[in-house]
Amino acid sequence: MMTKRFSGTAPEADEYRLFTLRNASDxxxxxxxxxxxxxxxxxxxxYGRMADVLLAPKGASNPVLWQGRHADGGVTLLRxxxxxxxxxxxxxxxxxxxxLSVEHELVAMAPTPLDQGACPTFNLNGGIADVGDHMVQIDADYYVEVDADGMPxxxxxxxxxAFDFRQPAPIGARLRWxxxxxxxxxxxxHSLFVRSHFAGGQGPLRTVARIVDPGSGRCLQVRTTEAAVQFRAGHQGGFSVESQARPELASAAWPHVIVSPGQVYRQTTVYRLTLQA
Incomplete structure (x- = not known):
């Protein structure tokens, strides 16, 4: 465990801790x-060369509100x-x-907009180039259009x-559409509604996306219990696939999900990083 300083916050809020997990493949x-x-x-x-496949998070909504600890072979954080x-x-x-499995659980005592925390932004080549040649496949038939203000x-x-990633397609070529x-x-x-055998809501953990970097051979698979993912690319030189709850479109709160008092919201996302043959 390490302690880092994050500049730009109040003096009493400028320290946070880092927790490290390591597996048998180093x-x-x-x-x-x-x-x-x-x-x-x-x-x-x-080729066995190590590199960081993430872009460091930028900014923080509430950088001292979480408390972390090593527990049960992993890391648990509480807010x-x-x-x-x-x-x-x-x-x-x-x-x-x-x-790498990520489990979120939220319990609300008052109506609360769902905030799942920060989503990782990836660059599978380790940052030596952009992600234009990354091949993306997302198991989704529909996406959410946005207006001039970026609202659904x-x-x-x-x-x-350009949102048809049912077959693998390079990010760069799609950005030029x-x-x-x-x-x-x-x-x-944009949010994409992933295919599933259930209508809306959460379901069993299943693979919804696969991204491959041909140069490094790294392959990222994304599994989730959620019915939608937010796909971002062309921003910050990386990409992200964020699991999302899918609210009813007729809801006045759309596109937000409101957790009701006493309601428990749970979500699991698994990122699997392997090497393509």
């Missing part, structure tokens, strides 16, 4: 109390909101098969659009 994942975020993840490429209105847990575990405006089929949903917006920042 992968090393570091988790920070700052937003309960994944800070770094060092892993080998096809309690002002007045005890919300309690939130984040649990990280790194397995020997390259699976409706749902559209991915077929025939003459699509009004991408042009002028800096790239992808």
């Amino acid at each position: 992968m090393v994942a570091t988790i920070t109390e700052r937003d309960a975020a994944l800070w770094s993840w060092r892993a080998p490429d096809r 309690v909101g002002a007045g005890g209105a919300v309690a939130q847990l984040a649990k990280y575990r790194l397995d020997d098969d390259g699976c 405006s409706g749902v559209a089929a991915v077929a025939g659009t 003459p699509d009004s949903q991408i042009c002028g917006r800096g790239g992808f920042n």
Whole structure:
């Protein structure tokens, strides 16, 4: 465990701790109390060269509100909101098969907008180039369109659009599509509804995305219990696939999910980092 300083916060709030997880393949994942975020993840490429496949988190919404500790072979972080209105847990575990599991649990004592914490931004080549040649596959038939202000405006089929990642496609080529949903917006920042055998809500853990960097051979698989993912690319030189709850579109709160008093929200995401043959 290490302590780092984060400049730009109040003096009493400028220290946070880092917790390290290591597996049998010498992968090393570091988790920070700052937003309960994944800070770094060092892993080998096809030649055995180690590199960090994450871009460091930028900014922090509440950088001293989380308290972490090593527990049960992983790392557990706890956040309690002002007045005890919300309690939130984040649990990280790194397995020997390259699976980094992230479990979130939130209990609300008052109506609370769902905040799942910081989402990791990846660059599988270790930052030696951009992610333009990363091949992306996302098991989704529909995506959420956004208006000029970036707010959700409706749902559209991915077929025939830049959002059709049902078959692997390179990020860079898709960013160059003459699509009004991408042009002028800096790239992808959209929610996609993943295929599943259930209608809405949470379900069993299943693979919803696969991203491959041909140069390094690193392959990232994303598994989730959620019914949607937020795909971001073209921002900060990396990409992210964030598990998301899928609210009813008729809800006045859409696109937000409100956790009701006494309700317990649970979510699991598993990132598996392997090497492509």
